[in-house]
Amino acid sequence: MHYKSSKKFEETTISTQEVFQGKIITLQVDQVQLPNGQIASREIIRHPGAVAVLALVDNKMLVVEQYRKPLERSQVEIPAGKLDPGEAPLEAALRELAEETGYRAGSLKLISSFSTSPGFADEIIHMYLAENLIKGEAAPDEDEFLECEAITLDEAKQYMQEQRISDAKTIMAVYAWQIYQLTGQIG
Incomplete structure (x- = not known):
């Protein structure tokens, strides 16, 4: 059974910029719209698991x-x-x-x-x-x-x-x- 996440704090991705792609990880910077309408940046590491x-x-x-x-x-x-x-x-x-x-x-x-x-x-x-x-x-x-x-x-x-x-x-x-x-x- 998987947990179903609430959407009340969801951040909507506006844009994604890949900054680095390595052998194991990728680093991206996302611009997101916060639940209150403001814009913020999120630095995200993508990993294969x-x-x-x-x-x-x-x-x-x-x-x-x-x-x-x-x-x-x-x-x-x-x-x-x-x-x-x-x-x-x-x-x-x-x-x-x-x-x-x-x-x-x-x-x-x-x-x-x-x-x-x-x-x-x-x-x-x-x-x-x-x-x-x-x-x-x-x-x-x-x-x-x-x-x-x-x-x-x-x-x-x-x-x-x-x-x-x-x-x-x-x-x-x-x-x-x-x-x-x-x-x-x-x-």
């Missing part, structure tokens, strides 16, 4: 550590990546898990699909729970340098306190995992 995987093996969560240039530091995150053109989120989740960790999922279940930064971007991340994992060989993209490890829930919480885990998708995964451990339910 992404997947993230809460992968559990032996009651541990698989994470990868990699350098994140925008933050100028390494981060510990759950396996994730962008959707390729025409790729279904489920297929992308299976692909990213295998590429980054070497594991193949015996079962995959959607936890949630959520907006990352709705104030300026249209990116949606589809987060999946992967269980019944089978070990294989990782094959990261040629521009990805990462290291995979399996951590306990207590270690994940410690990483969050240390800011080694600080991205929203991984924090959300840690809390979803905690709920899953307590209730046996996810998504």
